[in-house]
Amino acid sequence: MKISPAVPILRIFDEAKAREFYVDFLGFTIDWEHRFEPSLPLYMQIRRGELMLHLSGHHGDATPGSALFVRIAGIAELQAELTAKQYGYARPGLVEQDWGTTMEVADPFGNRLRFCQNQD
Template sequence: MPLHAVTPILRIFDEAKAREFYVDFLGFKVDWQHRFEPALPLYLQVSREGCVLHLSEHHGDACPGAALRIACDDIDGLHAELTAQQYGYARPGIESTPWDTREVTVRDPFGNRLTFTQPAGA
């Protein structure tokens, strides 16, 4: 039985900050969102190309401070795109690692770390 993509759930605390980071800065789009009632916590799905993330304000869904590694086909292009955004809370660089990858790491406003990675020489 084949397995398919994993969809991580990341804990968020503030809808406006989450949208600023994931949509405005990283370029994800909101696919859908759900609240049981208007004043209750938000749960939403964002995606960009083949990467899908779930973001949740619900207490039991996830712990802040998660770490994700996201495969990327064009780390230089992604880095240029993020740098051009002039996001006030992150100016990520490209790191060459001892395990032969090139990586761009950003932290969201809730302490979650997203590392975009591409094999060196790719």
Template sequence: MSFGKTTPILRVFDEAKAREFYIEFLGFAVDWEHRFAEGMPLYLQVSKSDCVLHLSEHHGDCSPGAAVRIETDELEAFHKQLNAAGYPYAKPGLETMPWGCKEMKIADPFGNRLIFTDAIST
């Protein structure tokens, strides 16, 4: 038995704010987006390297306030990049955890928490 990659779905409420946070601030790329018709909720896939997230305005897809851990081997450089970006709504810190890894926690505009970590699973 085998399982594939996990792709979290995060609830968003405002397309412009989602793009500002995920694309402009965090540097994710839009892979694709879908709407059933004009004026309907957006469903969007964004990625940064091997990290893939789905962002959904659909109320039945997920609940706001999720937490997602994202592994990176360049946490300190990413931390510096984000703090230099001048995004007015987040100035993430870098924290050394009791178990030895470092983490950077950022809340998106919709209450979802992204926890970037240098703890790399094998």
């Protein structure tokens, strides 16, 4: 038996805002997009490095306001990259914890991505 890593599904309400945040700001690429019909909600897969997410406009998928815990190496580089973009809705900072360094970013739909670099 082999169990693979989970792929979180995050609820979105506005496709343009989702693309602006996840692709333009966070630097994800789009693997694929799906709609049952042109007028129905979008479901898509995005990725950056080994982190894969599904974004869904379907009302039965996910709960707005979810949080993801994302392990990362190079958190300071990611923070510098994001800050340099001067995105109007987020300027994430680093927070030093006893167990590591964190950076939290909230998407336009209330979902939070909590990046963490553990202390070695």
